[in-house]
Amino acid sequence: MSLSAVEVQALISSGLPMADDIGFQVESVRPGFARTRVPFNARNIRPGGTLSGPLQMALADAAMYAAILASLDKGAMAVTSNLSINFLHKPAPADLVAEAVVLRMGRRLAFCEVRLLSGEGEDEQMVAHVTGSYALPSVREKAS
């Protein structure tokens, strides 16, 4: 059975102290998809009023991890293998949302894509585009 948004968030918070630091929230998940958010926090602002690149990368990584966890059985694991980010626009000093999609769930590798969105409604803008691949350790390997 797959995990709920609350279960995914609990797993990520326990595994990534930084996720809690930045206020990372899992808004919704379904197999192959996750929508996550970092609420605006003055602490994350760079001079110039924008959100830092490392914050964007951390959010994207956590969003892809959430989408993978929501696609697997409970107890599964995933380890980031590659992450590539293109920074498109400076995000506004506002909430940052990440929508992650699983492009392929293989037996040993999962491939994901993330859109980082800033602003609401008509002002919503994609500020970064991210792809990532994740190694999926098999149960047999985890046991050894």
Added chain:
Amino acid sequence: MSLSAVEVQALISSGLPMADDIGFQVESVRPGFARTRVPFNARNIRPGGTLSGPLQMALADAAMYAAILASLDKGAMAVTSNLSINFLHKPAPADLVAEAVVLRMGRRLAFCEVRLLSGEGEDEQMVAHVTGSYALPSVREKAS
């Protein structure tokens, strides 16, 4: 005239609060190169005793930025355009060092490569390999 390690660290600390949070240090710079370090801190440890991926990405980004600042005249700027990281090994719970090299310094784009190193002496191991490109806003554009 190019910047010293102390000057580069001051610039990065003022621009990236997260750099101070993780204890980011610029150990040495010269045009086209920077060596930086994140000292071991239990706060950065993930379950399993390893350092998080976002921490590694933040260190790599700051190291490339340091190498570029050390290659340009004072007052120059650089904005991350693309960052791609391959995670090779889980880093040990120890200091993490980044050695960044500028592969090409163009007029408008700089390309860098980073090796993230964990451990000392014979135990030193490359734990991640990173490439990045940075847009270099021209003086004329900055003024406008």
Added chain:
Amino acid sequence: MSLSAVEVQALISSGLPMADDIGFQVESVRPGFARTRVPFNARNIRPGGTLSGPLQMALADAAMYAAILASLDKGAMAVTSNLSINFLHKPAPADLVAEAVVLRMGRRLAFCEVRLLSGEGEDEQMVAHVTGSYALPSVREKAS
């Protein structure tokens, strides 16, 4: 004024002999988008009956270039700066289609995303996902 599919194909064929070799076709363009195709050709088949990685990369690069040309005034140029491809599935021995979208058209850099599709109708499958960035030389620079 922007270019038609026929004009974009002529520009690419004259600039990339390899495009003609593989039978590259521009099916449709509009500002920010291009759909291109490589018809099935036994020459492109690898042992195992699949299309080679370099063929997929060549098609993706040409598709992004087409989408950018279709977004700019006549006479504009673009030079590939970075290309990153994730291979998801082995393509079938059949036509290969690339749908390229411009994620951001800046003054000096354009960012694109491509989906490589194999098969028709219900059998259509994304076989690779590609992102790329392209430097856009300014008219002033081209003149110098």
Added chain:
Amino acid sequence: MSLSAVEVQALISSGLPMADDIGFQVESVRPGFARTRVPFNARNIRPGGTLSGPLQMALADAAMYAAILASLDKGAMAVTSNLSINFLHKPAPADLVAEAVVLRMGRRLAFCEVRLLSGEGEDEQMVAHVTGSYALPSVREKAS
């Protein structure tokens, strides 16, 4: 036992018709390393007198594949999972050399880095930098 340069070249030529088309040569291999070359050929030249991006990507992919084959037992396989290239300089109309290094040889994934070099002696210049990851199907999986 690992493979010789001649054996690696024969494997690549039989698997990649495009490699023969461009005159791909394996100059030397050892576990973890391969040096390969594409001799100058007017057919590969783009307007402006430079070598095409797809040619550079094809050479880099083949060089990484050669370095991996040279690191494994005979009969092993590798499938490109991700390739990321940064184009640094336009290559001259001359031979193009690729030096590929295996950064990590895991049980299921290999990570490589390639430098594409143009020119000889003092004129030698890195024209592109490439990283790639390759899935290594296990013997058990290949048998099934």
